[in-house]
Amino acid sequence: MATQKTGRRTVKNLVKEFKADRVKNANIIVDIMERLESSDTGTTLSAVTGLHHVFTHLLLERAIQRTFKSEGEDSARNKLNKWYKEMFEDTLKSFHKLLNHPEKGVQELALSSLLKLLQCEGLHPIIRKTSYGFPYKRLKVIIAEVVSVSEDHRHLVTLLQEYLECQDFLFYTLLAVTEVVKTHAQTHTQTDTLTETPVTFMNNLILLVEKLKVPPPGSSRPLVPPLLFLRPPQEAEKQRKKHKKEEEEEEEEEGGGQPTFSLPYPDARHALNVIWPAILNYPLTPELFRRVLVALPDLAMPHLDKPLALTGFFMESYNMGGAISLLALQGVFILINKHDLDYPDFYKKLYALLEPTVFHVKYRARFFMLCDLFLSSTHLPEYIAASFVKRLARLSLMAPSCCLPLIIKFILNLLIRFPGLKKLVHNTSVTDHAGDPYQPGEADPALTKANQSSLWEVATLQHHGMPVVSRAAQFTKKQALPQTEVDLGELVDQGYDELFERSCKVTVKEGIATTFVRPQGLFLYPEGKMADTWAI
Incomplete structure (x- = not known):
């Protein structure tokens, strides 16, 4: 229990007293640590903040386990610094326990404090080293706690995002996740219970792995400075100057300047080759299965030693x-385009996916962007492209109004991309459904006779009630098509809300007549029965 003397003071005041005289007020650390066990959430939060400030101060002062050779190991100052080290370790253990606290606010503050203390210790290490040293052991414990088997820590994983932008933190997190996966696999393999992996563990693990974005060699992605060598706070700079002379007397002078860190790609690649195959061996819920399919093409496939080993996984999914x-579209396309997978039915399967339901799925935007990518190949026969154009045109008669600008612009892009398809615009021999040779029920896009048809469906949309749709369909009246394609990025996510906002911004002339008889008031129309029935 806190003493009566310290119990009446706030943690903020206790921290100020400690910084004023850390030798005389050393027991303040114990008093603040006791408050971590309080049942009051506010008290716990203030205690975490206070201990964070206390040990940040001690690390900046280099007072933790620092040995003054001139005084001997048994001197009072050396013993005190060793005791600071013990309290520091106990505090970190207490913070780790708070990661499972019932209140999420306490969990988040504890994790934030752990990460900031890890960074501070890296900038001002307890044991001085001339080479680059990252507190990997401490990070490994943090990651193991975050990727919990029993607790949902997805909100904690989100807090790691800022730090994962730093090269060294990203790399050592990769190594830590590799250790977690190996340990978990060994434990469950011995007991043959791999299929009983908790969903909580998989939710935490996959969310973290989704944030491990390793740039491939030659990537143009800008490099972020390492975590440990970001610009120190002003207080750290003052303390460094203050103790510069003392450090030169007590320690060996470091040479070579400030060390740098460059992410070792071979090691990072090896880690990814351990993590992702392990994830695919775990049982996945439908939601996790979809997230893995989304993440694999960008986060894993550029780094895997044997990407073709994913063929079975993608084909079953497809x-x-x-x-x-x-x-699964993107993964299959990458295997075909970059790894020479022979799959002649790819466009046949893609053609089959163009159904009215595609406009109502969650991943509509992703599908149309990928479909635009797949149909950009210059080796694609024009009669295949004509089938996709005609299929999209037929879907435009059934699609939601908010999707029609996307469909029309997509069709226009394909006409520009394949100049031979311009005959579909001006084919006057096919003007309606009755004489259309196109066979919508044919599953093979090579046999639909779409190149003998026309775009009468798009011409029908010229009379659509929404001006944005009717204007977009006007290209069928023009003799020449535009020279450049339209960016579909702004249209793939467009919904009714966006269309409504655009319509509200349109300026119209005042005095537009909405009836041929000017009303004299509410329900007061000449020769009308409303005035005889209603009275206001």
């Missing part, structure tokens, strides 16, 4: 139909 097939 054949499932629905949203799963949409998400």
